[in-house]
Each structure stands twice: as C-alpha cells, then as structure tokens.
Amino acid sequence: MWRPSGIDRSTATFIGLVLLSLVMVTIDLRASGEGLGGTLRDGVQTAFTPVQKAATFVTRPVVGFFEGLSDLVGIRDENRRLRLQVADLERQLAETESLQRRVEELEEILAIEPPGELDTVAARVLATGPSDFDAIRLIDKGRRDGITVDMPVIDEGGLVGRVVAVTETSARVRLITDPTMRVAVRVERTGETGILTGRGGGLLQLEMFNTQAALIEGDLLVTADGRFPAGIPVARVTEKAEAEVGFSLITRAAPEAELSRVDYVKVLVFTSDQVGAPGSEEEEEPVQPPLENGGTETTVGTGTGPGTTLSP
Amino acid sequence: MKWRRTAVAVALVILGAALQTTLFVRLRPFGASPALALLITLAVTRHLGRVPSLLVGFSTGLLLDLLSESALGLWALVLTTVAFATVRLRRRFEDDVTLLVPGVFLISFAALAMYALLGTIFGEQTLADAQVVRKMLLPAVYNVILTPLVLPPITRLIGERGGRPGWDL
Numbered sequence: 001m002w003r004p005s006g007i008d009r010s011t012a013t014f015i016g017l018v019l020l021s022l023v024m025v026t027i028d029l030r031a032s033g034e035g036l037g038g039t040l041r042d043g044v045q046t047a048f049t050p051v052q053k054a055a056t057f058v059t060r061p062v063v064g065f066f067e068g069l070s071d072l073v074g075i076r077d078e079n080r081r082l083r084l085q086v087a088d089l090e091r092q093l094a095e096t097e098s099l100q101r102r103v104e105e106l107e108e109i110l111a112i113e114p115p116g117e118l119d120t121v122a123a124r125v126l127a128t129g130p131s132d133f134d135a136i137r138l139i140d141k142g143r144r145d146g147i148t149v150d151m152p153v154i155d156e157g158g159l160v161g162r163v164v165a166v167t168e169t170s171a172r173v174r175l176i177t178d179p180t181m182r183v184a185v186r187v188e189r190t191g192e193t194g195i196l197t198g199r200g201g202g203l204l205q206l207e208m209f210n211t212q213a214a215l216i217e218g219d220l221l222v223t224a225d226g227r228f229p230a231g232i233p234v235a236r237v238t239e240k241a242e243a244e245v246g247f248s249l250i251t252r253a254a255p256e257a258e259l260s261r262v263d264y265v266k267v268l269v270f271t272s273d274q275v276g277a278p279g280s281e282e283e284e285e286p287v288q289p290p291l292e293n294g295g296t297e298t299t300v301g302t303g304t305g306p307g308t309t310l311s312p
Numbered sequence: 313m314k315w316r317r318t319a320v321a322v323a324l325v326i327l328g329a330a331l332q333t334t335l336f337v338r339l340r341p342f343g344a345s346p347a348l349a350l351l352i353t354l355a356v357t358r359h360l361g362r363v364p365s366l367l368v369g370f371s372t373g374l375l376l377d378l379l380s381e382s383a384l385g386l387w388a389l390v391l392t393t394v395a396f397a398t399v400r401l402r403r404r405f406e407d408d409v410t411l412l413v414p415g416v417f418l419i420s421f422a423a424l425a426m427y428a429l430l431g432t433i434f435g436e437q438t439l440a441d442a443q444v445v446r447k448m449l450l451p452a453v454y455n456v457i458l459t460p461l462v463l464p465p466i467t468r469l470i471g472e473r474g475g476r477p478g479w480d481l
Binding site: 010013014017021022024025027029040045048054056059063067125126127128129131134137138165172179180199200202203260261262 | 329330332334335338339340343344347349365367373375379380381382383384385386387388389392396399424428431435436437440441450
C-alpha cells in the first residue's frame with residue numbers, strides 16, 4: 001500500500017481511523033440518529049443488555065456497600081429532617097383529604113367526569129451512559145412492555161426525564177438535567193409559567209417569562225408542557241429570582257426526583273396525542289418562550305393544552 | 313499467542329464498558345465517576361502491537377458510542393487518539409514508572425476535554441454543562457486512584473514476558 005515516506009504504518013492507520021470517525025459523526029448527525037446508526041445502536045444495545053444485566057447483578061452489592069457507608073455520615077441529620085417532613089406531610093394530607101371531598105362533591109354537582117388515571121410501567125435502572133456527560137439512564141423495560149419514544153418517566157419525587165430510544169427489552173431515558181432538555185413548567189403557587197433547562201447535573205435553570213412574577217425559595221414547579229401530563233412535580237426553586245433586563249427572570253431550581261440515585265422508575269403510558277383527550281383539562285392559550293438554545297425543540301402549553309412546537 | 317492476547321484485550325474492553333455503564337449508576341462520589349473504559353483502553357494498549365492498539369481503541373470507542381446517545385464516532389475518535397498517545401509514550405512509561413501516574417492523569421483529562429470540545433462542535437452542548445470542569449477533572453483523578461488496581465492485573469493478563477514483540481507491529 002502506498003504511503004508518504006516518513007509516515008509509519010501506525011500513523012497512517014491512526015489518520016485513517018480519525019477520518020473514518022469524522023465521516024461516521026457526519027453521517028450520523030445528518031441522519032439525526034436514525035438510519036444505519038440508529039439500527040446499529042438498537043442492535044448493539046439489545047445484544048449488550050444481558051451483559052449489563054449480569055454486571056448490574058454482580059456489582060449491586062458492592063454499590064450497596066459503598067452507599068451504606070456514605071449514608072452513615074449524615075444519618076442523624078437526615079432522621080431529624082425526615083421526622084419534620086413526616087409531620088408536615090401528615091398535616092398536608094389532612095388538608096388534601098378535605099379538599100378532595102369538596103372536589104368530588106363539586107364534580108358531582110356539576111356532572112364533570114373526573115380525569116382518568118394514566119397507566120404506568122414500573123422499571124428498574126440498569127445502566128448509565130458511558131461518561132458523566134451522558135445524562136441518560138437505561139431501563140429494563142422496552143417495546144414489548146408498551147414503551148415508546150417520548151413517554152415521560154417519573155420516580156416517587158417527580159419527573160425524571162423522557163424516553164429517547166427503545167429496543168425490545170430496554171429503553172433509554174434522557175434526564176431532565178441534560179443541557180438539551182427543556183421543559184415548560186408552571187409555578188404551582190402562582191400559576192406563572194416558564195422554561196426549565198438542564199445544566200448537565202445538579203440544579204436546573206428556570207426562566208420565567210413574566211418579569212413581574214414573584215418567585216420565592218421552595219416554590220414547586222410542575223409540568224405545563226404538551227409532551228407531559230400536566231401537574232407532575234419537576235423541581236423546587238432554590239434561589240430568589242433576579243430580573244434580566246426587561247426580558248425574563250432567571251433563577252435555579254433543584255429537581256424533585258432523586259436523579260443521582262434513581263433506581264426504580266415509572267414510565268407513564270402517555271403520548272402528546274393524548275392531550276385534549278376526554279378527561280383532560282380545558283385547553284388554554286400556549287405560552288411562547290423566547291427562542292434560544294439553538295436546535296432544541298420545545299413543546300409548550302399550559303394545563304394539558306396541545307401546546308406549540310417551536311423549531312428555532 | 314498474539315490472537316489470544318488480542319481476544320483477552322477485547323474481552324477486557326467489553327468488561328470495561330459493561331462496568332462503566334452499570335457500576336456507576338448510583339456510585340458517583342462528588343457527582344462524577346471514573347472513566348474506567350478509557351483507563352482499560354490505556355492499560356490494554358500498553359501491551360498490544362501498534363496497529364492492534366489503535367484498532368482496539370477505535371472499537372472500544374465505537375462500542376461506547378453505540379451505548380450512548382452521542383454522535384456515532386465521537387468516542388471512537390477520542391479513544392483512537394488515546395491509543396495513539398499511549399503507543400507513542402509507552403516506552404517512556406516503561407523507562408520511568410513514576411511517569412505512569414501523571415501520564416494516566418494527563419491522558420484521561422485530555423481525552424475528556426477532547427470529547428467535551430468535539431461534542432460541542434458537533435452540537436452535543438457538552439461545554440454548556442455547568443459541571444464541565446468537574447466532569448473532566450474528577451474522572452481523571454479517579455483514574456489515577458484506580459491505576460494500581462487496574463494496570464497491574466492487565467499487565468499480568470496480556471503483558472509481555474521478556475521482550476516486547478508486539479510493539480514493533
């Protein structure tokens with residue numbers, strides 16, 4: 001084989017492999033993850049899932065041991081915090097029960113059909129992405145369990161993410177902390193809307209559209225996005241909002257789901273087609289967020305309205 | 313013999329990818345995890361021939377690409393570069409073992425920085441990550457900590473016993 005003098009075989013191979021990698025990146029980006037790349041991903045993920053299941057089975061006790069050690073450090077404070085939380089939740093439960101009875105009475109008087117419950121599929125987290133930059137989780141349920149792309153995923157705290165790829169036996173979930181994820185939310189206390197954007201991990205960025213919106217620390221943010229059922233807890237405001245020269249309010253919020261230690265999740269059998277189906281709330285005008293963060297498609301709406309698809 | 317070593321190397325990188333994706337789902341001290349697959353690639357390519365080392369790096373990267381949602385070829389490019397750097401530097405590591413630890417740190421850090429930069433160029437928004445420095449620095453530090461646990465067993469499995477025949481390929 002011809003090669004320029006001075007370049008040894010390994011350097012020529014290196015250059016060849018680099019070029020091949022760049023060609024693959026270009027082809028995969030042009031195909032938007034579909035095509036041959038998508039097929040290969042599905043095939044390899046299907047073949048690799050049993051290996052990951054076996055590795056999870058073997059490593060779980062080791063992980064449990066280290067987790068137990070780290071938990072010991074703050075167990076006393078955690079206990080005190082949980083006792084306070086239980087007392088608060090008991091009070092809230094009593095209030096909610098009373099409100100629930102009133103709602104049922106009013107529904108009966110007004111002959112309103114109560115909203116139907118969504119089906120869920122419980123799944124276990126099998127694996128994560130190959131680096132800390134991948135805010136994805138692999139779950140052990142897939143197409144044959146009724147899971148499809150775009151379904152919302154929650155844990156006992158709130159929204160975890162949404163399904164972005166499915167094989168027969170597994171599915172990949174993109175976490176809400178991913179920088180490409182944007183979720184339209186509503187402040188439960190005031191009804192004001194905004195957009196939550198992932199920052200790779202830790203806290204999320206909340207952008208409110210109304211500069212007069214009053215945000216206080218601890219405000220709960222719930223979904224108000226056409227892609228998810230309305231009202232799922234997403235995050236809680238952690239910092240007082242500061243106005244950004246006349247356009248919006250930007251602050252930080254902590255995810256309600258325990259994303260760093262998520263083990264079991266529920267996939268909501270919900271697609272955006274279900275928006276406006278019987279049982280959903282009355283449609284409202286969608287909110288138009290400012291266009292930014294190029295390339296990320298965001299569907300926004302309030303309540304369970306259909307929302308508007310924005311393609312910056 | 314050469315084939316046996318290559319087969320063991322392939323088995324090791326598959327094991328590395330499996331452990332990388334499963335062991336660190338919840339075990340993430342300070343919000344980061346070791347770049348184990350990268351470390352195993354580095355350890356394996358210390359002992360294989362030059363061209364097989366590059367092919368192992370490329371294949372490991374391709375496997376990671378297929379297990380992630382990043383553009384196909386990004387990890388392949390990064391780990392091929394890791395293999396190339398290791399092949400070029402390994403004689404120095406042999407001559408002065410004290411260079412191995414800083415070498416592991418620098419190669420791991422540079423590889424993750426390269427991934428972050430390429431990811432941003434190709435639209436993955438990796439540099440938009442608020443914890444980008446932490447996600448490059450901590451895995452490199454963890455790799456240094458894991459070096460005594462990972463490199464010697466791999467040397468025992470596929471390392472040369474007397475002479476370095478694979479190196480001249």
